[in-house]
Amino acid sequence: MHIAILTLTFSLPGCGSLKEKRQRMVGLHxxxxxxxxxxVCESGERDRHDASEWTLVVVGLSKREVESLCSQIEDKIERTVDARxxxxxxEFV
Structure with a gap:
């Protein structure tokens, strides 16, 4: 079994409240x-309006499978999340 820890840091320009931040980031979970x-969990920057950090733990039977899934997750996040x-x-464990 192979495990990867994928940590993403986001900037939320123009975000004025924690409520707005949660609305923009809720789709991730x-x-x-x-x-x-x-x-999936929000792992940092919980009290800031303009930033967020999320950590995803990805598990698979092969390192190749885990790397592929991480790449798919990164691509989908780039396309769908309303944040930079x-x-x-x-990190592979």
């Missing part, structure tokens, strides 16, 4: 949290 091989991705870190 809904999109990926239902996948059996992915766990500032940093992406991948």
């Amino acid at each position: 809904a999109r990926f949290g239902n996948t059996p091989s992915v766990a 991705v500032m940093n992406v870190e991948r």
Whole structure:
């Protein structure tokens, strides 16, 4: 079994409240949290309006499978989340 920890840092320009931030970022958990091989949580910048950090734990039978899933997640986030991705870190455990 292979495990990757994918941490993404976001900038939310023009976001004026925590309520707006949650509305803009809520899709992240809904999109990926239902996948059996992915766990999702907001891991940082919880009290800031203009930034957010999310961590996803991705599990698969092969490193290739995990890398592919991480790439798919990154691509989908770039296309669908109403925020600017500032940093992406991948760590294999």
